[in-house]
Amino acid sequence: MSAIPATEDEKRGSGAAARGRGPAPGGSRPARTARTAGPVGPPRGAWTVLVLAVVVGAGAGVGSIVFRWCIRTFTLLLSGHSDYAASPGAANPHVPWLGPYFVLLAPVVGGLLHGPLVNRFAKEARGHGVPEVMLAVAQRGGRISPKVAVVKTLASALTIGSGGSVGREGPIVQIGSALGSTLGRLTGAAEGRMRLLVACGAAGGIAATFNAPLAGVFFGMELILGTFSAEAFGATVLASVTASVIGRAAFGDNAFLNLPGFHVGHLSQYGLFALLGVVAAVVGVGFARFLYVIEDFCDRLWRGPEWLRPAIGGPALGLVLLALPQMYGVGYPVLQRATEGGYAAGFLLLLLAGKMLATSLTIGIGGSGGVFAPSLFIGAMLGSAYGIGVHHLLPGSAGAVGAYALVGMGAVFAGAARAPITAVVILFELTGEYSIILPLMLAVVMATAVSRLLSRDTVYTLKLRRRGIDLEGPVPGAPLGAQRVGTVMEPLPAPLPAATPPADAAGVLSRSDHGALPVVDGAGAYVGVVTARAVAEALAEQPDAAPETVGRLAEPPAAVTADQPLTQALHALLAAVGGGVPVLDAEQGRPVGWLSHQGALRAVHTTA
Template sequence: MVAAVLVGAGAGVGSVVFRWCIDFFTGLLSGHHDYAAVPGASNPHVPWLGPWFVLLAPVLGGLLYGPLVNRFAKEARGHGVPEVMLAVAQRGGRISPRVAVVKTLASALTIGSGGSVGREGPIVQIGSALGSTLGRVTKAAEGRTKLLVACGAAGGIAATFNAPLAGVFFALELILGTFSAEAFGATVLSSVTASVIGRAAFGDVAFLELPAFHVDHLDQYALFGLLGVVAALTGVGFARALYLIEDACDWLWRGPEWLRPAVGGLALGLVLLALPQMYGVGYPVLEKATEGGYAFGFLLLLLAGKVVATSLTIGIGGSGGVFAPSLFIGAMLGSAYGIGAGHVLPHSAGAVGAYALVGMGATFAGAARAPITAVVILFELTGEYSIILPLMLAVVLATATSRLLTRDTVYTLKLRRRGIDLEGAAPGARIGAQRVGAVMEPLPPALPAATPLTEAAALLSLSGHGALPVVDGGGEYVGVVTARAVAEALSDQPDTVPSSVGRLAESPDPVTADQPLAQALHTLISAAGTGVPVLDTEQGGPVGWLSHQSALRAVGSGGPAPAG
């Protein structure tokens, strides 16, 4: 508890320093507090350049942060969250303390010089580095260190966006990937502490000031549901475009990495010259779009411009997050969608701003596949509760559609492109690289679905597995029955007891013979018994049995488990 509070305090102070650095470099390199609020204006420091100064600002920023990142912390490049996820999943929560300092300066320089990225990725990495450092200093166990990393992420989000609940769920859903009472309590303490510091520095106001929205017609729910599907396509498309442009930058660049941001800054400057609304994070543009301040065609231009500008900023080696860009893209999409819906259904479509707000949450959910975080953070960023039902509907549909389209998110795709599977084994680990088929045991005798419970109880007690496969009259696999399920059924009232084990059979998450062992362990750990059936990849029937013992034997021998 004390450590969580300390990490939260550190993340809160870090967010204040980070915001101050962004304001300082933005004012220094653009001459304005937020250039996106006055697009096309000249820089008062160099008024003779007029709006053309945006060609030079990214170059100057790149000349400063390029060598900094390349020399001191290469992991500070990019949007940050994937590195934190990797540290928690496979590196015991270890993050270099230098990352906090380098990420603060590099991201502030990137955003201040016109980089079209967000603040959440950097502050997550900064807070997480603080949590990891405290864990190492106090010699905390690996599990506690990982929790402190999550506390740092929660505190950073909470203080930066004045969103304490969103910070908690961001840490649990995306960083830890699990929910527990201990993790919830620790991240709440960190988030509250950081929020108090953030509110003392920035005030207790909603991060975005939006007009009130209401759903006046039930027909609108169908429109919001369709928007969720469209937003998922947009979110997935944004993730693909991000890495496609990064690949193009990798292919084109042949010089030293420290110079890449400066040279690439010329290309970014051209984008900013054509569309100055892309300078920095762009919240003023987002707010104007929700208020109906842009025409349909210009909204689509802003959407495409943000995809290109953000992807180019990351591709040339910039440092910043993709959460804010996904909100921006979603707001443009939702506003354009709302205008279109208003033309088709002028009497029932409702306010354009409502679609913009829902589009923001749904696009983020489609890109990151974090539905709880998407709903909570949109509510806290705007303080607008009246839109919660359509927001929940669109976010769930966006998440489901995204999952159907791709197995990766905007965060995990970066790691998978480097050959890293967060659900797999860490490189060099003794367990996880083997296939399940190489370590599985022979399949234990199956129980016919018509087997009476008393007979099944006796067979389960002799098997030593605590669970057995169940087959129907035709010999087809129907699921698994556990000793616990049979015992609970026999202890119920006589009139509620099923007559056979077929009624108790359940199907665990499928484990196939060609599946990596590390991935199958997640299913094995959550299984009710001491093992799960291994299914044939093509036919789907059980061909073996994966138990805790066979997995442990693979650890000890580094190879397949002996038969039986």
């Protein structure tokens, strides 16, 4: 996970080593509140970030209003309806003589407009957007071109308005993130702050789009930032709340879906929900794979200029829309009806397959839009069909069909994106019912676990890996990261016996070049690491409350092995409180060396 470095103001502040890392995985207990006089509160740098977070949230909220207005306008112009999925199969009043066949031409017209726009001004605006934001945060210091916000708004609105079966959350995430990155550059924010502002933009976009401020917060931290800390939480909350307030002022305080009431009437339903989570994982992973199979197929077929690709591929999407007009646009009216039990099981499965095909074709031919809403759509169809099935098999204990639709939405998204916290929170916010939490958490956890077994990647990271980019691996061309830990580690410091009293350990640590030392038990087995901070805290406690040995203070940090790439070990190193972490033998798990910040930097000097 990425660490957020502190500003110079924070470094000069109270003396606490607040580098935005959060608590160390290995060691000490939380620091006590200092008993000193003086002002209490965040340092000046933290206040600056909070103010910027509010500005980014406001920008994301306004961007959401503009984006939704563009979608509605282009949908009216190209289909004659504010949301064609609510009137599937109807004629376009602008060209009534075409009847329902206008859907064959709408994607072509939209492609002729957004294809050249994307190709000329911002190629990264093509596709579903979230992977590009994740890449910018992980490997590019949070830098996103400001052109992306404008191009993504127009391109995605044209794609959705002309029938593209994609979501609006991916575009608004990219739009909000571009605004956050631009503000960071204008204010001269450090790289860590830039990443945080990008996450704030993403959080604000999700919050305003779904009227779900909590989901926006966890989306920003879980998927975009990849870390949880007090500073990140505070900033994303401010951005999310600000965007939600602006969104509610424009659209009202209503969820984008009016979902049915939810309750668990029989304990046996929990087993059914767990099984639904397993099935949803298979469907979610299958959706991610199918998406890129279709994209590969379109890549092999097309040999012309990229700007023309969406228009030439438009008729293929039009044929799908002609057969299943419910696939036009985002499809919230269809999703709404499915949760209310308005479709038969067979038609629900047809809609599920149709959404997979329509979304994949939209992305494959060069369209711009998100996959979050399609995954919710697919989950609702799966859950509703599953609910109808179990209701016929177990009519006395299965419960309402709508309950399975709600849980299916969260479980399929969790299986595809592997973001369980976001999945649980957004469905909770959409329903407003606490009773959904237990079955939803059960299904989402099952979906996430099975998804990990089935696939290394998510629907977002798979796009990057296909381009040779590993978010957890070394950045191509970077001077630091590709080396193996074994080539840069230092000799292992003499370990402390677990039976050493804290007072004796203090003397050893005071003479050591490291702020931490490994600890071994009486048999020589590795126990963990004890930090100078943990020993100092123990010595400051009442004698009868303090631990008697350092073995009670030692905790193992995140495991670092000699055969790991340095880029993976840096996450554990940055999170460590002391001056380094032990390097373990991959087979036996015993310490064989020591990795420090200085040792990692020496690798750059050696390879230079």
